[in-house]
Amino acid sequence: MNYHPVPDCSHKKAYETEARAEQVARHQEQKTPGLSLRVYYCDGCGMHHLTSRPLMW
Ligand SMILES: [Zn+2]
Numbered sequence: 001m002n003y004h005p006v007p008d009c010s011h012k013k014a015y016e017t018e019a020r021a022e023q024v025a026r027h028q029e030q031k032t033p034g035l036s037l038r039v040y041y042c043d044g045c046g047m048h049h050l051t052s053r054p055l056m057w
Pocket residue numbers: 009014042043044045046047049
């Protein structure tokens with residue numbers, strides 16, 4: 001099974017602004033102890049996504 005370096009973001013939640021994405025990330029972190037979310041800008045759709053793998057990008 002091959003994984004492409006550019007993620008398919010069609011299944012992901014996308015946020016128009018970084019601030020909004022951060023807001024959601026902090027909220028989810030509070031609900032899930034130990035979870036660490038990071039916001040990143042996506043060239044694919046021009047929006048922001050959250051990732052739980054902070055070292056990957
Ligand atoms: Zn995207």
